Amino acid sequence: MEAYDTIIIGAGHNGLVCAAYLLKAGYSVLLLEKRPVPGGAATTEEAIPEEAPGFKFNLCAIDHEFIFLGPIIEELQLQKYGLEYLLCDPHTFCPHPDGKYFLAHKSVAKTSANIARYSQRDAQKYGEFIEYWSTLMSAVAPFFNSPPQAWLDIAQNYRRKNLVDALTIAGSKNKALDFIRTMITSPEDVLSEYFDTEIVKAPLARLAAEIGAPPSQKGITSGLMMLAMRHHPGMARPRGGTGALTEALVKLVTAEGGVILTEQMVKEVIVDDNRAVGVRVAGGKEYRAKKGIISNLDVRRLFLQLVEPGAIDSQLKDRVERRIVNNNETILKIDCALSEIPRFTAYDGQNGNEHLIGTVLIADSVNHVEQAHALAVMGEIPDANPSMYLDIPSVLDPTLAPEGKHTLWIEFFAPYQIAGKEGTGLQGTGWTDELKNKVADNVIDKLAEYAPNLKDSIIARRVESPAELGERLGSYKGNYYHLDMSLDQMIFLRPLPEIANYTTPIKNLYLTGAGTHPGGSISGMPGRNCARVFLRTQNSIIPKAQESIKSTFGSWLGLN
Ligand SMILES: Cc1cc2nc3c(=O)[nH]c(=O)nc-3n(C[C@H](O)[C@H](O)[C@H](O)COP(=O)(O)OP(=O)(O)OC[C@H]3O[C@@H](n4cnc5c(N)ncnc54)[C@H](O)[C@@H]3O)c2cc1C
Incomplete structure (x- = not known):
C-alpha cells in the first residue's frame, strides 16, 4: 500500500x-x-471548447485581494513558477440606469474626484471611509496570518504600522467599544452613517454583501473591507x-x-x-x-x-x-465568449476601455442589492430585476481570448434550494437546465439595458446552476x-x-x-x-x- x-x-x-x-x-x-x-x-478552463475554442474562463474566483495581505507569494517564490499579477486600476465601475456612474481607481483621491461630480460631501466622506477600513484591515491582518490561538505568532506579525493602526481603531475605551459596535452592526447602517447618495452606497453595499448575505444583516460589516482592500493593497489578477x-x-x-x-x-x-x-x-x-x-x-x-x-x-x-451555519445563498455562474467588447452607455468613454479593467457592478441602489441577497436566502430567484457582479477579464489580459475577442464572467446570486421545488430537479434543489437558462436570459436582458451591443456579441455561453456548482465544488449548498x-x-x-x-x-x-x-x-x-x-x-x-x-x-x- x-x-x-x-x-x-x-x-x-x-x-x-x-x-x-x-x-x-x-x-x-x-x-x-x-x-x-x-x-x-x-x-481557468477552456470550458466551451467546441463552440468557443481558445476562450479561457475563470469558472470561480477571479479578483484577488486577500492574498496580498500575507507573505505566501514571496515565501513560496511563486514568480519563479510563472505567477505574474496584473493590477486592476480602475478596479470598480458601477453604471446606473440614469446615465451616472461610480468609477473607483486605486487612488482614493482620483475616486473621490469622480464622486465629487455628484456629491461633494460623499466625495470627502469616501476618503474618511477608506481610511477607517484600511486602518482596521492593517490592525487585524496579523491575525489572518497566524493560527487563531497562536498568540506568539500573532504578536510577531505585528509591525509598528499594525500596532499604530490597532491603537487608532481601538486604543481607548470608547474607540474599542465603537469598534465592537461597528463590527456587530450591518453594512447598510454603516453606509448610511457615511454617505447620502446611492451612486456611492449601492456599489459599496454590493461588494460588502459579497460576503454572502444581504447588506442589512448584522454581523457582516467585515465585508466593507472588500472595497478598502481594492485601494490598499489593491486588486489584481494572475496573467492567464x-x-x-x-x-x-x-x-x-x-x-x-x-x-x-x-x-x-x-x-x-x-x-x-x-x-x-x-x-x-x-x-x-x-x-x-x-x-x-x-x-x-x-x-x-x-x-x-x-x-x-x-x-x-x-x-x-x-x-x-x-x-x-450555511445560508441558502449561492451563485448562478454565466460565462460568455464575446465577439466584441460590451459598450456601456453610461460611460462617457474619455479613457477608452479603462472602466472595464476591473469589476462591473450592476447595483442600482442598496435596496436592489438587498433584494438580490434576501430573496436568494429565502429560496426565491431574484431575476425580476437582477443585480450582478461581472468582469471582462480579457480587457486586462488579452491572452484569455482569441485576438480582438473577449470573455465575460457573470456572478448572479441565487438560492441553492428553490422554495416550493423541494425534491425536484438536480439534487432535489428545483434547478433544471431549462430554469437555469431562463434565469441566465433574464440576467443578460438586464445587462443589455446598460450595454446594448451585448446580446448580439455572444458567440457561446456556459451557465452553471447553483446545484451544478455545488456538485463541482462538493461544498454544502454550493x-x-x-x-x-x-x-x-x-x-x-x-x-x-x-x-x-x-x-x-x-x-x-x-x-x-x-x-x-x-x-x-x-x-x-x-x-x-x-x-x-x-x-x-x-x-x-x-x-x-x-x-x-x-x-x-x-x-x-x-x-x-
Ligand atoms: C463562483 C465563485 C466565484 C468566486 N469569486 C472569487 C473572487 O473573485 N475572489 C476571491 O478571492 N474568491 C472568490 N471565490 C471564493 C474562492 O474561490 C474560494 O473561497 C477558494 O477558492 C476556496 O479555496 P479552498 O482551497 O479552500 O477550497 P476549494 O477550492 O473548494 O478546494 C477544495 C478541493 O477539494 C476537492 N474535493 C472536494 N471533495 C473531495 C473529495 N471527497 N475527495 C477529493 N477531493 C475533493 C474539490 O474538488 C476542490 O478541488 C469565488 C468562489 C466561487 C464559487
Whole structure:
C-alpha cells in the first residue's frame, strides 16, 4: 500500500499551499483531488471548447485581494513558477440606469474626484471611509496570518504600522467599544452613517454583501473591507487567469517531490484507535498516512461524509451538523465568449476601455442589492430585476481570448434550494437546465439595458446552476466560502471554537481550506496556517533528517 507522511484531501489552492510548506519542511505529501484538474474554486478552463475554442474562463474566483495581505507569494517564490499579477486600476465601475456612474481607481483621491461630480460631501466622506477600513484591515491582518490561538505568532506579525493602526481603531475605551459596535452592526447602517447618495452606497453595499448575505444583516460589516482592500493593497489578477496561481503552486509542489493524483474522490478517512491512518478512495484503493491527514474540505463534509459516525463524539457531531451555519445563498455562474467588447452607455468613454479593467457592478441602489441577497436566502430567484457582479477579464489580459475577442464572467446570486421545488430537479434543489437558462436570459436582458451591443456579441455561453456548482465544488449548498462568513463563524469561532485551531479530536487529522480561519477567498492563508500547526505538532525542527536517521540507524539505536 502506498504510504506518505501526509495526505491532503482536495487540491484546492489552500491544499496546494499547505502541501508546498510541508514539502519544503521535508515531509512527503500526496494530494488527492476528485476533479480531473487541481485548483478547486481557483481554475481557468477552456470550458466551451467546441463552440468557443481558445476562450479561457475563470469558472470561480477571479479578483484577488486577500492574498496580498500575507507573505505566501514571496515565501513560496511563486514568480519563479510563472505567477505574474496584473493590477486592476480602475478596479470598480458601477453604471446606473440614469446615465451616472461610480468609477473607483486605486487612488482614493482620483475616486473621490469622480464622486465629487455628484456629491461633494460623499466625495470627502469616501476618503474618511477608506481610511477607517484600511486602518482596521492593517490592525487585524496579523491575525489572518497566524493560527487563531497562536498568540506568539500573532504578536510577531505585528509591525509598528499594525500596532499604530490597532491603537487608532481601538486604543481607548470608547474607540474599542465603537469598534465592537461597528463590527456587530450591518453594512447598510454603516453606509448610511457615511454617505447620502446611492451612486456611492449601492456599489459599496454590493461588494460588502459579497460576503454572502444581504447588506442589512448584522454581523457582516467585515465585508466593507472588500472595497478598502481594492485601494490598499489593491486588486489584481494572475496573467492567464486565476488558474495561473494554481499552475504555479502545482509546479512548485511537483518540483518539491509532491504527488497530485486527480480523479481520486476520497470516500473515507480510515481511523484506527482514534488516529487517522489513511484514506480510501472511490474504487476502494487505500493510501496510508504516517503523520497526518489534512482536509481541504470543511469539517461538515469531513465529519459527516468521510469519517465513520462512531469515530466522533456524538455531541461534537451534532454541533457540526446543527450549529454551523450555511445560508441558502449561492451563485448562478454565466460565462460568455464575446465577439466584441460590451459598450456601456453610461460611460462617457474619455479613457477608452479603462472602466472595464476591473469589476462591473450592476447595483442600482442598496435596496436592489438587498433584494438580490434576501430573496436568494429565502429560496426565491431574484431575476425580476437582477443585480450582478461581472468582469471582462480579457480587457486586462488579452491572452484569455482569441485576438480582438473577449470573455465575460457573470456572478448572479441565487438560492441553492428553490422554495416550493423541494425534491425536484438536480439534487432535489428545483434547478433544471431549462430554469437555469431562463434565469441566465433574464440576467443578460438586464445587462443589455446598460450595454446594448451585448446580446448580439455572444458567440457561446456556459451557465452553471447553483446545484451544478455545488456538485463541482462538493461544498454544502454550493457555498463558495465552504461555510458562511458571518462574525459568529470567524477567527477563533471558525468552524467551531473547539476545532478552530486546524486540529480535530481525532489524532493526526487536520483541517484547512475556506472553512477554517480566516475563511474563504483566494488568500492561501488557511493552507499556510494549517501547515504551521502541523509542523509544530511534529515537535521536530528537521523531521526528514530525523526520519532518515531513524530508518538507517533505528534498530541499532533501539528506536524502531
Ligand atoms: C463562483 C465563485 C466565484 C468566486 N469569486 C472569487 C473572487 O473573485 N475572489 C476571491 O478571492 N474568491 C472568490 N471565490 C471564493 C474562492 O474561490 C474560494 O473561497 C477558494 O477558492 C476556496 O479555496 P479552498 O482551497 O479552500 O477550497 P476549494 O477550492 O473548494 O478546494 C477544495 C478541493 O477539494 C476537492 N474535493 C472536494 N471533495 C473531495 C473529495 N471527497 N475527495 C477529493 N477531493 C475533493 C474539490 O474538488 C476542490 O478541488 C469565488 C468562489 C466561487 C464559487
